Amino acid sequence: RTEEKRMFGEILLMDSVLIERPLKRFESYGEYFYSYDYLNKSLIKLDKELHPLASLGKWGEGPKENFMVRNYHILDENKLSIFDTEKHTFKIQDFEDSVYFYKKFSVPVERGVQMDDTSLILVATERGIKLSYFLHSLKEDSYNVIEKINDLFNEENSALIYEGKILENNGFLIHTSYFSDLWFTYDPEHNILEKGSYIYDFEKPKVLNIGGGAMLDNAPLLIADAFIFQDRLAIVSNVSDRNNSDNRVLDIYDIESKAYLKSFILPNLNQTKASEGFSFSENKIGLLYEDKIYLFELKQ
Numbered sequence: 001r002t003e004e005k006r007m008f009g010e011i012l013l014m015d016s017v018l019i020e021r022p023l024k025r026f027e028s029y030g031e032y033f034y035s036y037d038y039l040n041k042s043l044i045k046l047d048k049e050l051h052p053l054a055s056l057g058k059w060g061e062g063p064k065e066n067f068m069v070r071n072y073h074i075l076d077e078n079k080l081s082i083f084d085t086e087k088h089t090f091k092i093q094d095f096e097d098s099v100y101f102y103k104k105f106s107v108p109v110e111r112g113v114q115m116d117d118t119s120l121i122l123v124a125t126e127r128g129i130k131l132s133y134f135l136h137s138l139k140e141d142s143y144n145v146i147e148k149i150n151d152l153f154n155e156e157n158s159a160l161i162y163e164g165k166i167l168e169n170n171g172f173l174i175h176t177s178y179f180s181d182l183w184f185t186y187d188p189e190h191n192i193l194e195k196g197s198y199i200y201d202f203e204k205p206k207v208l209n210i211g212g213g214a215m216l217d218n219a220p221l222l223i224a225d226a227f228i229f230q231d232r233l234a235i236v237s238n239v240s241d242r243n244n245s246d247n248r249v250l251d252i253y254d255i256e257s258k259a260y261l262k263s264f265i266l267p268n269l270n271q272t273k274a275s276e277g278f279s280f281s282e283n284k285i286g287l288l289y290e291d292k293i294y295l296f297e298l299k300q
Helices: 147-153
Strands: 010-018 023-029 032-037 042-046 052-056 069-076 079-084 089-094 099-104 109-114 119-126 130-137 142-145 164-169 172-177 183-187 192-196 207-210 213-216 223-229 232-237 249-253 260-265 276-281 284-289 292-299
Touching: 010 260, 023 069, 023 276, 023 284, 032 069, 069 109, 079 109, 089 109, 109 164, 119 164, 130 147, 147 183, 147 192, 164 223, 172 223, 172 232, 232 276
Parallel strands: 223 276
Antiparallel strands: 010 292, 023 032, 032 042, 042 052, 069 079, 079 089, 089 099, 109 119, 119 130, 130 142, 164 172, 172 183, 183 192, 207 213, 223 232, 232 249, 249 260, 276 284, 284 292
């Protein structure tokens, strides 16, 4: 594949906010922001200035509580759906801690996305450390293997090689691998899978087998984060530009066509780099730099 050259747009720093607790996985909805408090295992609702307003759940074994939240979805301003990696559960809960729905899966689900009111796409690691995707019906309590996706991961240790972030946008699942040159979309309604690739080719990471276990052999984290921006895929990339070799880059891709569109050089601020991002208005994004959120406008 002939590598394209990055085309750069202008990114303008607007503001910054100090985060007083270890928050991550920020999202926005309406007039509010949401995030995950990793230490307390709770989800936080924040105002426009990113001040905490309410929290949902805490560490513990009950239905209201969490062990490890990997994915969550905002259903309305006061209600979330939540996947718990360690409990292998899915629930719907509000910020008064009322639990409307609670489901413990019969397969070792590690994460998932809610596609609509009655269906989920689930991800598990199966024998041979292989990634396995399922379409789950909440009404029928059924688990259907998604063969088109699993064919991509039908090799030993694929869960290590192709591990990535999963997103939902307009009824499509999006998988972005952290260490490998692969991202794809899947349309469950029509059973259509389409592969994309990053602007730069990456070598597939090598796996070491040590004492009955397996690990990646010094594979660099190529993709720090992925999020939806203007119905497009935004990637926080560790693959820097040759003229800005010390900076991470935000690369934008068209979800439907899989085409690369544009990039933005992410500034290093206070000797830190952007680790994750989220969109919160038509052309504005937030980026997490350790204990600060910096707000940017993208000029395209």
